[in-house]
Amino acid sequence: MDPKKTRSEKLGKQVVEALKKRYFDAHYVSTKEEVLPLVLKLIPKEHTVSWGGTMTYEELGIKEELKKQGYSVIDRYTAKTPEEKEEMQRAALTCGTFLMSSNAITESGELFNIDGAANRVAALCYGPKNVLIVAGINKIVYDMEDAYKKVRHYTAPINAQRFDLSTPCCKTGECGNCINQDCICSQLVMTRLSKPAGRIKVIIVGEELGI
Template identity: 45%
Template sequence: MENPAEIRNEKLAQKLIKNLSQRHYDAYYCKTSKDALKKAIQLIPQGSSVSWGGSATLNEIGLIKALKDGIYKVYDRENSATQKEKREMSLKAFDCDYYLSSVNAMSEDGVFVNIDGSGNRVAAITWGPEHVILVVGINKICQDVDAAIKRARSTAAPINTARFDVKTPCIIDGTCHDCKSADSICAYVSIQRLSRPAKRHIVILVGEDLGY
């Protein structure tokens, strides 16, 4: 028997899928991370070139490992030995078949909010790769766009700074200061209203808390 949270998640997911469809996305709901991994692998044909932006969600569901272990042409920036190689790998990602990411926040009517330090992730989501797959935990859903922006700035960004060697005010006290630090990971803010061309973006909603 489903618990109240599962019932709510499924109802919210159906609302989101309808709203995303109106915004020209393909969208699916998976109750568990295991189901989300299976769906993502089904969507990416073997032999495809793939890359991804920094994402705790993709690691948590096991998708990065599955792609590295599978039959795919993988562009992984983390395998780069130098900054030059890292840049070259990032540029290759713009021409890959499938680019993978999560989002920092999403409104109930289907608008995504992402914040980046270098901008490579929001740039690739916006333009370049033929297909973009976004895996989104139910914890990323916010009531409206204003709430999504606040979540991205006040929740996701301060937590994500702990993953990097940066010097920002939020690394000290966990609170967004709207800083102008040279190390800020909030340099680029993207608000995405639609998938264009239609169906370029594929959303996998997951009924679990994933990522930050």
């Protein structure tokens, strides 16, 4: 067997067990192709579904499949005005299931997320009945210190460049610890436990997804 695949499988399953001890409803799948059927199984048909800005779900085609399956969705990217987009983001905070990835997940089963407007981490913390996280094996880090370093100095600059923001990291590729209004590091959230138990569902994928 491929040593890299073996390592991913062992690590992914280990992290799933760590998440379960912290009351997350956690699952491991080996491949990207296994994600969609599990996602559909974990989202009640009667739920309205929304999401934050996430490359992972776009990469997997999950958003479009939910629409095809007839789910009621709140998609802020269909808004015609900034005001309508804002209202959709607020409505998403009371949806049935909110979709997101996690910027990092520690080997001990803690989540670390960073956000600009905070709509994504707000939904993670409270509001939607279910939060469904899909994370590639590349999101796993050793501990919270590693999570902070990776997200601030790697993930955030890439996302800033993706959105062509006016932050120093968009220009240099390095975190400038800025207080720019475009900063996407406004809110830093560590999630130690799922409360209530099972509200946050996590799917670890044994392949790389997103950044």
